Amino acid sequence: MAHILPSALESAIEELGRLPGVGIRTAERYAYFLLRTEKRTSDKLANVISELHDKVKNCPITFALIDSDQDVSPLYTDPDRDKKLVAVVEEPLDIVALERTGQFKGTYHVLGGAISPIDGVGPDQLHIPELIKRLTEDKVSELIIATNASVEGESTALFLQRLVNDSGIKVKMTRLARGLPAGVDLEYADQITLTHALAGRRLI
Template sequence: MQYSEPIKKLIANFSAMPGLGDKTAERLVFNLLKKNNKNTFIEFANALITVGKQIRHCKICNNYSEKPLCQICENMRRDKTKICVVAEAQDIICLEKTSVYHGLYHVLGGLIEPISNITPDKLNIKSLIERLNDKQIREIIFGLNPTIEGESTIIYIKKMIGQKFKNIKLTRLSRGLPMGADIEYADEITLSNAINNRSQL
């Protein structure tokens, strides 16, 4: 059976998202159709349009924001001496839920992965190094996934920082996170321990 063109387009758009295959995309679309409520589609479409028009990257840390600066960067009560480097913006949400870390963040937008053509110049590494000219910064915490790609990214950035900023302390989340794990899926207790017991590089 062939789906009608509007349904095919909606399935194609869902399945184009990372982590969503054709079957999952079909399930999502038919769950929407099953509700048989036009308002559901209108609200969903409006939410997508609003996000597309209003959400941008914070000009300091590359987090998502409605304004030029995200809520964390413009919060004067944050600890301005620390920057936690994360791969993706959703990692910030996970770390914030612990209520343990109160410093700043920097979103790389991925990890170094040459096999997928993700090289250092395609990540927000240059802007991180530029931020270190702020004399307030005393510690960089690597909150990256304990994977080969995460380790490669840490090694590269550590070398870049070490060439110019020798007085900045470099630390990483403790090994409470198992090798190959994603920060996004770690529970709050594990992440809290990983932050509190971070080790120096």
């Protein structure tokens, strides 16, 4: 297959193919689009990608992603947000998902993943000591464990629950509700989801 495409295009296809979930056909489509589009557009993309690492860092308190020239996440320093209410999430983008609801006015704590022995991720690799520190420093009254509804997310929630209980710190701990997602027919819901929906049923 050598020499069918110019080497610069082959390189672009190869590098674009490293993006998550991108196979060769999609990478070809992206590369060809970038070649056909105005040079200004492809230069802009090249530019923002090359700046990404230098212009983004982690907040030292919440571990959310922040601008390099910021000290602390604005979602933490915002006086309108309740520091006593902390949502614990696995990854920085989980904050975006929760913010989209417009329903949460507390602060966040990013663990940086979930406990997963199979991937070699133990509690030591997560920002758990910093979370425990915040519990007393910010006099946290409620900790919402908003980890994923996966095995790893559940294990992490359980671990945090035990750790906080053992520490003797008094704090209400909650977990996001499990149940039917919006717009889903009962007959298509899986067994585990239905089990959770039944167990968590509410008075109307």
